[in-house]
Amino acid sequence: MYSWMWSKLPGQWPVKxxxxxxxxxxxxxxxxxxxxxxxxxMMPYNEVAV
Structure with a gap:
């Protein structure tokens, strides 16, 4: 996946x-x-009752 992304970016390696x-x-x-x-x-730890 990363090689695909790297090949799609324009320019030489410093620009990439x-x-x-x-x-x-x-x-x-x-x-x-x-x-x-x-x-x-949405996490349940926001509803703490002690």
Whole structure:
């Protein structure tokens, strides 16, 4: 899968590396800002009764 993605990116390897890093950072922030808070609100540990 990664070799397929690497071959589809434009440019030489330094440009591909920069594009890959930008994509990885974008996915990281998408997960941290959207996906994880949504999943966290659905987890049962938010309803603790002691």
């Amino acid at each position: 590396l920069i594009i890959t890093l930008i994509i990885a950072v974008a996915v990281f922030f998408l997960l941290m800002e959207v996906v994880f808070p949504w999943v966290s609100s």
